[in-house]
């Protein structure tokens with residue numbers, strides 16, 4: 028089922044999400060719905076709080092077109108990634124990237140992110156995973172894990188005057 032993506036300033040986007048305790052039917056359905064919702068959207072990542080579930084679940088796929096920028100990531104990364112209770116174990120490097128968010132569809136912003144991250148968590152079968160990610164996918168991971176803390180990318184912007192952009196100003 029395609030879920031409604033909540034828009035800023037919905038309170039669900041500001042809340043710290045709860046750890047998932049078990050892979051029950053509710054979580055399995057949430058994951059399926061998040062994947063369906065992600066693929067029906069122009070984005071490359073989605074976090075459960077964006078669809079009204081205060082749970083630590085993210086879905087990312089940078090191998091697909093990002094509809095708004097209409098460009099394919101040069102590096103497809105790990106393809107579809109579902110992570111439950113994800114955590115960043117290690118990060119290195121720094122880069123400024125232009126980000127967008129399905130919950131703030133009218134804006135993009137320059138955000139400083141780590142270039143490479145090592146992340147762990149549980150996959151959709153409740154198996155522990157640890158993976159290294161870089162560049163575009165690493166940025167998506169940092170963005171989605173921020174959502175689980177109730178942090179939006181606009182809060183990472185250095186200057187709202189010079190680093191925040193309306194989408195119509197792009198291209």
Ligand code: NI
Pocket residue numbers: 127128129130170174
């Ligand atoms: Ni987002």
